[in-house]
Amino acid sequence: MFSEATIAPFKSSLRGEVIEPGDARYDEARKVYNGMIDRRPRIIARCVDVADVISAVNFGRENTLRIAVRGGGHNAGGLGVCDDGLVIDLSQMNYVRVDPKKRTVLAGGGALWGAVDHATHAFGLAVPSGIISTTGVGGLTLGGGLGHLTRQCGLTIDNLLAVDMVLADGSFVTSSAKEHPDLFWAVRGGGGNFGVVTSFLFKAHPIHTNYAGPMLWPLEDATEITRWYRGFIPKAPRALSGFFAFLTVPPGPPFPEHLHNKKMCGIVWCYTGPAKAAERVFAPIRKFKTAALDMVGPMPHPVLQTMFDALYPPGLQWYWKADFMRELDDKAIALHVKFAEQLPTMHSGMHLYPIDGKASDVKNSSTPWCYRDAKWAQVMVGVDCDPANREKISSWARDYWTALHPHSAGGAYVNFMMEEGDDRIRATYGKNYDRLAKVKKRYDRANLFRVNQNIKPARAST
Ligand SMILES: Cc1cc2nc3c(=O)[nH]c(=O)nc-3n(C[C@H](O)[C@H](O)[C@H](O)COP(=O)(O)OP(=O)(O)OC[C@H]3O[C@@H](n4cnc5c(N)ncnc54)[C@H](O)[C@@H]3O)c2cc1C
Numbered sequence: 007m008f009s010e011a012t013i014a015p016f017k018s019s020l021r022g023e024v025i026e027p028g029d030a031r032y033d034e035a036r037k038v039y040n041g042m043i044d045r046r047p048r049i050i051a052r053c054v055d056v057a058d059v060i061s062a063v064n065f066g067r068e069n070t071l072r073i074a075v076r077g078g079g080h081n082a083g084g085l086g087v088c089d090d091g092l093v094i095d096l097s098q099m100n101y102v103r104v105d106p107k108k109r110t111v112l113a114g115g116g117a118l119w120g121a122v123d124h125a126t127h128a129f130g131l132a133v134p135s136g137i138i139s140t141t142g143v144g145g146l147t148l149g150g151g152l153g154h155l156t157r158q159c160g161l162t163i164d165n166l167l168a169v170d171m172v173l174a175d176g177s178f179v180t181s182s183a184k185e186h187p188d189l190f191w192a193v194r195g196g197g198g199n200f201g202v203v204t205s206f207l208f209k210a211h212p213i214h215t216n217y218a219g220p221m222l223w224p225l226e227d228a229t230e231i232t233r234w235y236r237g238f239i240p241k242a243p244r245a246l247s248g249f250f251a252f253l254t255v256p257p258g259p260p261f262p263e264h265l266h267n268k269k270m271c272g273i274v275w276c277y278t279g280p281a282k283a284a285e286r287v288f289a290p291i292r293k294f295k296t297a298a299l300d301m302v303g304p305m306p307h308p309v310l311q312t313m314f315d316a317l318y319p320p321g322l323q324w325y326w327k328a329d330f331m332r333e334l335d336d337k338a339i340a341l342h343v344k345f346a347e348q349l350p351t352m353h354s355g356m357h358l359y360p361i362d363g364k365a366s367d368v369k370n371s372s373t374p375w376c377y378r379d380a381k382w383a384q385v386m387v388g389v390d391c392d393p394a395n396r397e398k399i400s401s402w403a404r405d406y407w408t409a410l411h412p413h414s415a416g417g418a419y420v421n422f423m424m425e426e427g428d429d430r431i432r433a434t435y436g437k438n439y440d441r442l443a444k445v446k447k448r449y450d451r452a453n454l455f456r457v458n459q460n461i462k463p464a465r466a467s468t
Contacts, residue, residue: 022054043084074457078142082326083424131210149421154276157363163194171201192445195374217284221297245279252346325400327407328422329414330380338413345406353389
């Protein structure tokens, strides 16, 4: 606990709340999305504006506290919270402002994607994000941002125009292609290493109603479907995306009873092109193999973005393992099918997200996100509501990953990783790591922001 003399000036400097152990709100405030994470910070500062963030950063630095920055709290490894330190909680900084004329969107550092989709949809616009609307804008953007619109519009970072940030010394900067360009390069994939982002400015796209939804096939057809999918997607029009999944059908509506609890493979499609062309675009897909369940049809963008929210409420146990894949050869597909047959729980699964199309137009060195030449971001997630199944879901995901890793490109999408050590972080940033370390040294020499996939500041001589 802090002495009153230490904590009182900090509390009175904030317009937001300060929550400490013993406070009735403490246990709720320290929870993050992954129920496996159980950390007990010394103090939680719920900031409501930039001034609060400046106070919190200064308080953390002056009291040599470990600092975690919380955006949406979704991070797999629970990097939005820490033991025995300060949590700078941005969840109250959740505003979204759309400029329909300029087609730009300003979102607070703690906004969730659902809020962005809601605000932009009214103007027939969308910003590329992920596939679950409860994910934070902060962490997803700073790590890259993969989702339904990646093939058409690029990663989320490819649509980022500027950020407002509070740096380790408490100073405030705006960073864009013109202002602090080195910092702007680094935040587009380098995570929360460089400061607290208090707002994000995005470019939005005219996207309103898609032709979208899942198609499911029996697991017995998985080899055939996966082989077809690996050839089909890279040649498909950019307005069409589809991520591949192994899954277990949830036992309830809208799924027909005969499919309940069945292990299946599926593709979740999203076509953003003209409605009149949709049936034609999907004709070869439907011709290739009739799906056991075809739920693809016209769908407002926010409906697609919220489709899986109810299936994955906060508090489930999650264990993640991931890799980038340059190809999906037959041996890798055989291993995938083997582990899909062993899916340990209804919520567990494997996804392959395409990273070609517009995302691959950007050079590996143009942002820290240096696997633009890979074809897929692969992630195995062991998920369950029962903490007793923690080992079961973790060992399935670990074994699955271990079998597939030799077929991978090396690193993994940083937002799909747990805390996996320096070697994995280096593999993930590849040739861009040294440049990130130099920017880190310039903006956060003492590594104040280290509760993240941490980039170590370059040594003094570099
Ligand atoms: C169910 C689920 C589905 C997902 N789907 C996708 C998907 O489709 N596509 C995709 O790309 N990713 C996806 N992710 C991964 C997601 O991008 C990461 O979990 C991301 O870290 C979440 O961001 P957050 O702000 O919610 O998390 P937090 O836990 O709050 O933060 C994560 C990290 O980002 C830092 N951070 C957050 N906000 C800020 C800020 N404003 N300033 C500085 N640092 C900040 C934190 O310090 C921490 O290191 C998914 C995750 C989950 C749990």
